[in-house]
Amino acid sequence: MRVVVMGCGRVGAGLSAELDAAGHAVVVIDRDAAAFARLPEGFGGRTVTGQGFDRAVLTDAGLVGADAFAAVSSGDNSNIIAARVARETFGVERVIARIYDAGRAEVYERLGIPTVTTVPWATGRLVRYITAGTSPVEWRDQTDTVSLVALDAPREWVGLPVDRLAAQAGGRAAAVTRFGECRIPDGDTLVQSDDVLHLALPSESVRGLDDMLQRGPSDA
CATH class of the missing domain: 3.30.70.1450 (Regulator of K+ conductance, C-terminal domain)
Incomplete structure (x- = not known):
């Protein structure tokens, strides 16, 4: 699978590392290049510096034709904008966003955009949703x-x-x-x-x- 991950914080880095270790092609986007230091040594994916909801940045990251997109930065607004761009502009079928505000999460779930919050199982749910079939x-x-x-x-x-x-x-x-x-x-x-x-x-x-x-x- 080819997966684009927006955000290289703790969840984004963990998700990217796990997907990479499982043999998937991963591209990680973050506006701060220093964030990529969270990725493990030997990470085989690609990194792109820039705003994850910018169409040019998403195009550079290879979102066209990607199998999945995960917006897991530290900002609710950035995540939901990027998730909507990925689905509505790039036509990515599997899109998931990390949302801190539970009230917002409910709204976006009803709009058909699955969300995860800041609870410890976030990375696990992201991996299961993206790869559909990993261990629960x-x-x-x-x-x-x-x-x-x-x-x-x-x-x-x-x-x-x-x-x-x-x-x-x-x-x-x-x-x-x-x-x-x-x-x-x-x-x-x-x-x-x-x-x-x-x-x-x-x-x-x-x-x-x-x-x-x-x-x-x-x-x-």
């Missing part, structure tokens, strides 16, 4: 018995109880992130489109998790 595991205990996973709400489960989904997966629901706000679900919490579900599961069940979720709820 956020943490494992030292004995590899229990895993904490974070996954985007499967469409087959929208409108059904979060606890039911977790139970069918063999574990428990730890939290739900919705429009940038994380909360502990109760028995009445239903899965909504664009939720991020945090589940505590037996590690042995993680491998078959995607297939189980795609099959939808069991009648049992």
